[in-house]
Amino acid sequence: MTREETKRVSLHLLAAGVAMFIAFGANAEDLDCKNPVTQADMTACEQARQETADKALNAQYKITRAALAALDKDLDADMRGAEKALVKAQRAWVDFRDAECEAAGFQARGGTMEPMLVAGCIAELTDARTKQLKELAETMGN
Structure with missing residues (x-):
């Protein structure tokens, strides 16, 4: 993998992680911990x-x-x-x-x-x- 491809993959992984964090954060507000x-x-x-x-x-x-x-x-x-x-x-x-x-x-x-x-x-x-x-x-x- 070239250096440029490595950077691109890293950016995609970072973006996916941020998207998951945002999705989880929104879901966490709806979480009912009295009855998970x-x-x-x-x-x-x-x-x-x-x-x-x-x-x-x-x-x-x-x-x-x-x-x-x-x-x-x-x-x-x-x-x-x-x-x-x-x-x-x-x-x-x-x-x-x-x-x-x-x-x-x-x-x-x-x-x-x-x-x-x-x-x-x-x-x-x-x-x-x-x-x-x-x-x-x-x-x-x-």
Whole structure:
């Protein structure tokens, strides 16, 4: 394939991807996640739930991190490290969550249910982690 043909194929693939994104975006608005019918609907609903959970987690993480940073400021230099410990824990938790949910997806490995299982697992674990971070911040006085 010539360089020009490669560019042309790439542009066609990009255009097809954009068209699919636009079509899915329009369909997502019509999606009834209280009563999804098709596997595609169920997967889209779980992915939306994952996205919502991720946004909530990120917001709570900022609050909790700020609370631990404030705690560190009130401690003697040799006692500080709460914020650093949280960052370390959160990174480890993300690795755990992703691996745990990848493993959960093996229930339907290669099938159309796999992405739904992974997204649902991520949403559940993320919701639980958000709750943990909120409780941690509350114990710090925030």
